[in-house]
Amino acid sequence: MSSYKASLEAAARFLKQHQHFLVVNHVNPDGDATGSLLAMGWLLRQLDKQVTLVNEGKTPAKFMFLPGADDILNASERAEHPTYGTIITCDCADFARVGEVAAWFTQERELLNIDHHPTNDLFGTVNLVRTDAAATAEIIFDLVKHMGLPLGKELATCLYTGLLTDTGGFRYSNTTPYVMEAASELLAHRVEPAAIAERVLESITKAHVSLLQRSLQTLELTDNDKAAYLTVTLTDLIETGANNEDTEGLVNYGRNIEGVEVGVLFKEVADGKVKVSFRSRSEVDVAAIAKSFGGGGHVRAAGCTVSGTIVEVKKAVSQKVSAALRECGNE
Incomplete structure (x- = not known):
């Protein structure tokens, strides 16, 4: 078994073994961070898990069209909050990128670290890190496929947004044949590429x-x-x-x-x-x-x-x- 396949299997076990998850992305989230956060929310709900999604601050307005974005909590607006023992971090190159949301974690936490940055320092209890992936969304796509879960429009839209933004609209050197194959499969689930590109790449304030x-x-x-x-x-x-x-x-x-x-x-x-x-x-x-x-x-x-x-x-x-x-x- 390849090391990446073993990591996918370890991540799948982590998701199956626990019931209530706090899912976090990095401070000042971009399209991959937000898309991956929301994709994990959709994935966990398919597994009948309880899930709380949180950012350190507000979700950028350009990503609020994504399915489920209204459910993302803003940690900076909550003086009081519960603590969680089962954490998933998305697109965080190191633990510091979690920001103030770290105060929501229990000391005895178990943490699944999903990321694609070469500088990731493997801070998780379980680390699903592939540094040659174009986006964290690509890794979550692999996890969905590995677990045999269905790709609905909502999940596909979140993953496609992550791929689109972290490849610069499929223009950067990280745009591999596999990325295009994944994007093609996601488009088959009624993703609207023109509308997404207009929102996240073309519109400026x-x-x-x-x-x-x-x-x-x-x-x-x-x-x-x-x-x-x-x-x-x-x-x-x-x-x-x-x-x-x-x-x-x-x-x-x-x-x-x-x-x-x-x-x-x-x-x-x-x-x-x-x-x-x-x-x-x-x-x-x-x-x-x-x-x-x-x-x-x-x-x-x-x-x-x-x-x-x-x-x-x-x-x-x-x-x-x-x-x-x-x-x-x-x-």
């Missing part, structure tokens, strides 16, 4: 456009135009009325410039705290850079949160990016 205008004014190209840096300050967020969701995708504008290998977005999230998002084109392992600052992610997309002013953080990060470019022969 006015606040996003305002942030884009401001951030492009900060664009700086370095390392013979191989690195592009953009900045968003707390003032920008306040004056445009933007939230975290409105900053999504800004980092790609730097990385998409012809000739740029690494795009970086610096976003001030609090006094003395800067969130750094990385994207690379084909050569630089930005997960390694993010990990050096306590973050993580994928080879081509990663992030971290660093203490310091934007000037201080930018200096430290740019030095690491320049070194990585030199190692790849980009002088």
Whole structure:
């Protein structure tokens, strides 16, 4: 039995052995995190299990069309809460990505960790981690198939959204033949691809456009135009009325410039705290850079949160990016 098949079997046993589950995704959830969270909810209900779904904060508005999204609790709005001993985490590269929801776990918890990030540190009692998967939704698709469970429209819609978003609309290098086969099977269950793409890939807010205008004014190209840096300050967020969701995708504008290998977005999230998002084109392992600052992610997309002013953080990060470019022969 392959190690992945053994992990699928261990995950299936975990689901069968317990009755009441708390299912969690990572802070500031994206389409894969939200789709995977909801897919696990649908999967567990098929098994006649009790399930509670929770985020640290609000579910992004663009994903509220997904079946069951109204059932996701916002932990930040609940001063009092029960604790749970059986946990499933979805798309969390490390335990810290759970955020404040960790306070909902009992000390003696048993935890199923489902994830696809290469930087995952296997923090679960059971770990269903496949780092070559395009999305956590792909792994849950495998789990559904392994357990012989039916794929209804609701479950298929959640899984398809996870695949669509984490492959950048089936454009990124993680778009494998298997991903397309899985997407094809999901589409056979009355998934509406055009409507989903419109909601999660095409629609943007006015606040996003305002942030884009401001951030492009900060664009700086370095390392013979191989690195592009953009900045968003707390003032920008306040004056445009933007939230975290409105900053999504800004980092790609730097990385998409012809000739740029690494795009970086610096976003001030609090006094003395800067969130750094990385994207690379084909050569630089930005997960390694993010990990050096306590973050993580994928080879081509990663992030971290660093203490310091934007000037201080930018200096430290740019030095690491320049070194990585030199190692790849980009002088």
